[in-house]
Amino acid sequence: MMYAVLCYNNEEMVCGWSKEQDDAVMTALSGVHEKWEKAGKLKPSIRLLPTSAATTLHKQKDLVIDGPYAETKEALLGFYIIDVANLEEGLNFARELGKANPGGAYELRPIQLYLPGAPIDGAYMTERDYASGKTG
Amino acid sequence: MTDAAWIERALTTSRPQAVAALLRYFRNLDTAEEAYQEACLRALRNWTVNGPPRDPTSWLIMVGRNAALDAVRKTSRQAPMPDEAQVSDIEDVETPMAERLDDSQYRDDVLRLMFICCHPDLQATQQIAMALRVVSGLTVKQIARAFLVSEAAMEQRITRAKAKVADAGVAFETPGAVERSERLAAVMQMIYLVFNEGYSAGPREEARADLADEAIRLGRLLLRMFQTEPEVMGLLALMLLQHSRSEARFDANGEAVLLEDQDRSLWRDKLIQEGLALIDKAMRHKRTGAYLVQAAIAALHARARRFADTDWTGIDALYATLEHLQPSPVVTLNRAVAVSKTQGPQAALDMIEPLEERLAGYFHFHGARGGLLLMLGRRREAREAFDRAIGLANTAAEAAHIRMHIDRLIAESEKRA
Numbered sequence: 001m002m003y004a005v006l007c008y009n010n011e012e013m014v015c016g017w018s019k020e021q022d023d024a025v026m027t028a029l030s031g032v033h034e035k036w037e038k039a040g041k042l043k044p045s046i047r048l049l050p051t052s053a054a055t056t057l058h059k060q061k062d063l064v065i066d067g068p069y070a071e072t073k074e075a076l077l078g079f080y081i082i083d084v085a086n087l088e089e090g091l092n093f094a095r096e097l098g099k100a101n102p103g104g105a106y107e108l109r110p111i112q113l114y115l116p117g118a119p120i121d122g123a124y125m126t127e128r129d130y131a132s133g134k135t136g
Numbered sequence: 137m138t139d140a141a142w143i144e145r146a147l148t149t150s151r152p153q154a155v156a157a158l159l160r161y162f163r164n165l166d167t168a169e170e171a172y173q174e175a176c177l178r179a180l181r182n183w184t185v186n187g188p189p190r191d192p193t194s195w196l197i198m199v200g201r202n203a204a205l206d207a208v209r210k211t212s213r214q215a216p217m218p219d220e221a222q223v224s225d226i227e228d229v230e231t232p233m234a235e236r237l238d239d240s241q242y243r244d245d246v247l248r249l250m251f252i253c254c255h256p257d258l259q260a261t262q263q264i265a266m267a268l269r270v271v272s273g274l275t276v277k278q279i280a281r282a283f284l285v286s287e288a289a290m291e292q293r294i295t296r297a298k299a300k301v302a303d304a305g306v307a308f309e310t311p312g313a314v315e316r317s318e319r320l321a322a323v324m325q326m327i328y329l330v331f332n333e334g335y336s337a338g339p340r341e342e343a344r345a346d347l348a349d350e351a352i353r354l355g356r357l358l359l360r361m362f363q364t365e366p367e368v369m370g371l372l373a374l375m376l377l378q379h380s381r382s383e384a385r386f387d388a389n390g391e392a393v394l395l396e397d398q399d400r401s402l403w404r405d406k407l408i409q410e411g412l413a414l415i416d417k418a419m420r421h422k423r424t425g426a427y428l429v430q431a432a433i434a435a436l437h438a439r440a441r442r443f444a445d446t447d448w449t450g451i452d453a454l455y456a457t458l459e460h461l462q463p464s465p466v467v468t469l470n471r472a473v474a475v476s477k478t479q480g481p482q483a484a485l486d487m488i489e490p491l492e493e494r495l496a497g498y499f500h501f502h503g504a505r506g507g508l509l510l511m512l513g514r515r516r517e518a519r520e521a522f523d524r525a526i527g528l529a530n531t532a533a534e535a536a537h538i539r540m541h542i543d544r545l546i547a548e549s550e551k552r553a
Binding site for chain 1: 139142145146149150188190191192349353356357359360363364369372409410413414417420
């Protein structure tokens with residue numbers, strides 16, 4: 001069963017992390033990532049830039065608005081794609097993530113359609129690049 | 137991360153909004169800070185047992201306010217009740233917190249709190265200290281360490297600044313559009329001051345260097361409240377892009393490394409990505425401002441994988457815009473660097489010669505002028521200019537650094553000759 005694990009957290013808090021705090025969370029998370037990736041169950045992971053970097057297009061009037069579509073206390077900050085046996089296994093993945101990075105919530109949403117599209121050209125950071133803070 | 141660390145982080149994050157809201161209720165900075173302190177103590181007791189609330193900020197405001205009102209009631213047996221105007225909004229304690237904490241109110245609260253710190257009566261150093269103490273919640277000890285002064289001296293500086301602000305009186309009414317934009321401009325400038333305090337720190341001044349991170353945090357907070365302001369996007373982008381180079385700016389011996397010599401693989405890509413995204417967004421507004429233009433200049437440097445790839449024509453054009461928006465001889469001097477790359481040293485020299493009088497005491501002027509003269513083969517004049525630059529250095533280390541740079545320029549010009 002494929003799920004998207006949507007990560008919601010208090011953005012002010014996550015953005016307020018110092019580099020050391022951010023690195024500490026990323027290190028804790030990378031242990032979980034590694035384990036599930038090795039088992040072949042963790043597919044792509046995406047961390048989003050803060051909602052302040054977002055722009056929203058309201059389709060009906062072609063209205064372009066600065067900021068995210070939904071202004072919520074806990075914002076969508078990233079997501080994982082996982083391939084697990086069942087929901088319980090998916091929840092276990094989320095629980096392990098939650099231990100490494102408390103606060104907020106994970107929403108498990110079954111995937112209906114997946115189109116891989118063209119491959120990403122590698123311009124984006126890998127976890128190792130991210131952790132070292134360096135350019136790839 | 138432990139839960140205790142999570143709680144500490146939640147408290148730090150909530151501080152600006154919580155203190156700002158409490159300030160609106162109590163109209164007194166000390167009362168607001170004390171109320172917040174009390175709320176934090178209760179949070180440490182309560183959250184470890186009951187788990188953290190979904191919305192820590194609202195919790196802290198509510199509890200802080202009730203605690204302060206209780207304190208007022210207790211002391212009222214001995215002393216007369218405070219003035220109505222001092223304790224406002226008592227009647228709506230019962231209304232659900234979440235409803236009233238709409239973003240627009242938060243926004244003006246936090247803006248007011250930040251604006252208090254950059255009151256025109258305060259000197260730049262006082263503004264920075266106030267912002268770090270009142271908005272960021274750094275301890276006096278932490279701030280003193282960053283400024284390399286004693287704790288007592290810093291305590292006194294902050295107390296004096298607070299007294300000055302209290303005397304000056306800041307309006308508590310919801311500001312009008314003009315007032316809001318004036319406050320916003322002052323606050324942006326104050327945040328950039330904090331940033332530069334951190335950015336100008338030497339390689340071994342970690343406490344001061346941390347102020348750059350703090351300024352970015354404040355910039356993000358400001359942008360979340362003023363999401364459609366291109367200048368706020370520009371300010372944050374500018375700080376992110378400058379800060380992205382922090383690890384490449386000093387070598388292993390702690391010597392400053394010039395932009396052209398920096399190891400660009402040390403530049404922090406995640407900060408660059410965010411900065412570029414913000415500039416992209418801001419450009420759509422077609423409203424140019426000084427922060428945005430400076431950010432765009434920093435972006436052109438960030439986009440160049442090698443120094444040789446730098447888009448000097450673009451940088452020249454952006455400096456021309458900046459000269460127009462914010463005329464200053466230093467901006468023209470910076471523009472001349474770009475002009476020397478696109479039109480050659482003579483054009484750049486023609487551009488900066490008229491600045492001589494105004495920049496006579498600025499060592500970068502003489503350094504840049506010397507560099508241009510050298511490129512033109514006017515060696516004797518170049519040497520004179522370099523000597524003046526060295527003479528204007530503030531410290532022996534600075535003089536040594538200028539001398540080293542000059543020696544290299546001379547060596548390079550001899551190689552060419």
